[in-house]
Amino acid sequence: MATDDFDPLILTYCCYWCSYTGADLAGTSRIQYPPNIRIIRVQCSGMVHPNLVIDALTNGADGVLMCGCHEGDCHYREGNLRAKARADAIAMMLEDFNLEPERYRLEWVSASEGPRFAQVVTEMVEQVKKVGPSPYK
Amino acid sequence: MAVKVAQEWFAICGGCEVTILDVGEPLLDVLPALEFVHMPVIMDHKLYGQTGEEKQMNIPEADVGIITGGVRNEENKKLAELMRSRVNTLIAMGSCASFGGIPALANQYEISEIYDRVYRGNSTTDSGDTPQGDVPALLDRVYALHEVVKVDLNLPGCPTTPDMFVGALMHLLKGTPFAVAEKSVCDSCPTIREKKAVGTLKRPLEPIEGAGEPLNNVRCLMEQGFLCLGPATRAGCGGMDGSAPRCIKAYMPCRGCYGPLQLDANPMVDMMGALSTIGLDPKQIPDRAATFNRFAGAGRLQAKKARK
Secondary structure (H helix, E strand, C coil): CCCCCCCCCEEEEEECCCHHHHHHHHHHCCCCCCCCEEEEEECCHHHCCHHHHHHHHHCCCCEEEEEECCCCCCCCCCHHHHHHHHHHHHHHHHHHCCCCHHHEEEEECCCCCHHHHHHHHHHHHHHHHHHCCCCCC | CCEEEEEEECECCCHHHHHHHCCCCHHHHHHHHEEEEECCCCCCCCCCCCCCCCCCCCCCCEEEEEEECEEEEHHHHHHHHHHHHHEEEEEEEHHHHHHCCHHHHHHHCCHHHHHHHHHCCCCCCCCCCCCCCCCCCEEEEEECHHHHCCCCEEECCCCCCHHHHHHHHHHHHHCCCCCCCCCEHHHHCCCECCCCCCCCCCCCCCCCCCCCCCHHHCECHHHHCCCCCHHHCECCCCCCCCCCCHHHHCCCCCCCCCCCCCCCCCHHHHHHHHHHHCCCCHHHCCCHHHHHCCCCCCCCCCCCCCCC
């Protein structure tokens, strides 16, 4: 039920060291992107337990975007690899909770990639608009 | 003056009523203080008057209302609202009333799919139309009682143990607060845990190592590879004295009949965490959503819609 008046709410976890700074750069560079995201700054993408993703999606969010450092760039050396491993578990849980896989996306955004952050957010909003509101809303 | 009790049953097997009748000797202490004014399972008190002379359903006013079973059809819903307006304290008794219970496994399917399955397309019965008119229509899904009306106390269990029921009743008579402890089955389980699985996931009927020995010599069943819902299930099935969980005493893994620890908990997420922590692979478990929400489907299980 993709409708034009559906305004998705997308929870975004950004890691402190790369992605949050990247999002900041997108802001200070005045790059436009859809206002549907709510950013939560976390120390590392590896600290976001699958519970938090499922809780978000079952309590009002339509999508969850996770942004971390590029592989090999993690401030904590392997936190983002953990996030990558968890993406599999999250995909499985989305299926169990009867949610579309498009509702979760893991992306690497470095501190210098402001335009890329805006592009990822734009794509994510489009992607979630296509699948429609979360059935748990 | 005796405390008036009204009881009604909805989508349920009747096991919780057996619990009330199975209280045993403590019933003698409680009984003089109670007066049952409405209880279909043991007494002849009809909703539309004894000869059907009344036009509207009626339940006598009471101090305590006990409802067992989930809210499955329109009649259940109306009766729940009626009961709520007639009693001071409403108790949801059993896992069906508290979390939907076994009937709520039907929430995995759309109501039209259920009708089709039951009345048509079943090879052993004649196909026919869905009955209408004389029977109350089903709601879109099974609801837990607290999703329909305000509930003062949820007593989980399939069925609730008699001593938990008596305990709650005694506290109510004395006017002291009563709460079911928010502990998990694992907290009251005496088996040995080393936080590491010793094998892969096994089928439920494979032999359990240490069966027959005292429980504190037996390795945790989950660590042996048997799917046990203990980590995401509320303790209490052993009785109020905190003895070992009933299934574990019989060397069987927990089935989760006491439901999740909190009303808003998500046993599916908790069980995934518990399994992967000790190194078992949740992917090997068939029908995960239904298995982990076996007794807690109301509000948790969702019908699978056709994927776009």
